[in-house]
Amino acid sequence: MKNQKVALITGAGQGIGLEIARKLVDSGSHVILNDLEKGLTEEAVASLSQSGKASVLGCSGDSSSEEVISEMVELAMHHFGHIDQVVANAGITLFGSFLDYSRDDFFEVARINQAGTFFLTQAAARVMKSQPDGGAILLTSSVTAHQSHENLAAYAMSKAAVEMLARNLVIELAPFGIRINTIAPGATMTERTVADPDYVNTWSKLTPLGRPANTTDIAAAASFLLSDAARHITGQTLIIDGGWTSISPSPYA
Template sequence: MKNSKVAVITGAGQGIGLEIARKLLDTGSHIILNDLETSLTEEAVASLSRMGKGSVLGCSGDSASDEVISELLDLAMKHFGRVDQVVANAGITLFGNFLDYSRSDFMEVTRVNQAGTFFLTQAAARIMKDQENGGAILLTSSVTAHQSHENLAAYAMSKAAIEMLAKNLVLELAPFGIRINTIAPGATLTERTTSDPAYASTWSKLTPLGRPANTTDIAEAAAFLLSDAARHITGQTLIVDGGWTSISPSPYA
């Protein structure tokens, strides 16, 4: 695929990140993916490679660390000579009542979700700045950045910060042809959420469209924002939640 784009995706060993990688691979991108767990990274690379599309490379480790960020982008440059699409998808959720929430949990959520996203974006943008066609960056937020959700104050705060980062960076990145947007998934069926046997039925009742999202729903929207079809869209957040934020019933109600 001579004119393929090159995509770097964090948190792509399973769930939403893996499905975004699969979608971008299917639409013509080479993939460099990351997951914290080596086994998930290796399984994802093997699974995607069986599609017989573009090249798929893996890089395991903490995506919020400077070392892993550098390794991811170095892989892209060494093998393909450019970076066209970046998905800062890695993140963690540490639930906890606000009045009892620990400083250590707060700092870890902030480190992974905010700092990891910020510095991956910075490093990628430095590369894209020198490319003729710039690039497209997508940050992963959450509906909790828009509506209150019990026991997720720190997480919601980190995701709202990510959305403001994308909006703010329009000023600095647009002159280089770099677009940056955010996607905010609502309730989504993933390996993590389906470990709760009540998750699908609960969110089917709470979601106006009658079901939670699946990972394909999120990946389709992500691929659009990263594609040339969205070439005049930047600084925006696309909420993919089946209408939940319009009415916002709490699962704890």
């Protein structure tokens, strides 16, 4: 349909990214989704396409690479002619103590989390600035950008940088009608975290609301910030953590 929005989303093969993509499709947005793994991309496209509410296209590969970013933008423009929503969700976590952390791990975290987010946002904004209605961009941060967490110095640094990017770009993107915000999820049940048998029990005790988030909790907040209901919100970070950052007890305590 002519009035349907078009969304790009990285890191959407599973977990939070997939649930955000599902929420956008359910709201009527056409989606171009990316995941590093081709199999996950194809499974996500097949799953989301079943609703028939919108078109879903896949683009596999490294979300920080110029080629993959260009392919996503070109897919959107070729099939739909515009880009209205962008979710820079792809990211990696490489744990390690600060005193022993390697240069290779540091630069890999920075490449994916910071550079990938920066250049996807740049490519999308170049399209959005010429559109009458601009667009909405959402970056994925983490509660670790707000509270200390052992063995995550490089990751936390990268996520704090993502939040500052959103705040900084308000001054450059607002004149074009482009909004940019960030979500900062806390402990969340995903395919990765459920592999830890102690995860739910540990984070249920540490979270004031009594449980870790699930992916639908995060996707609901993301969908709001991308929607017209948030049309006067930009440059903000929404923390979604069940209250953890208010008291921030460590899981290692």
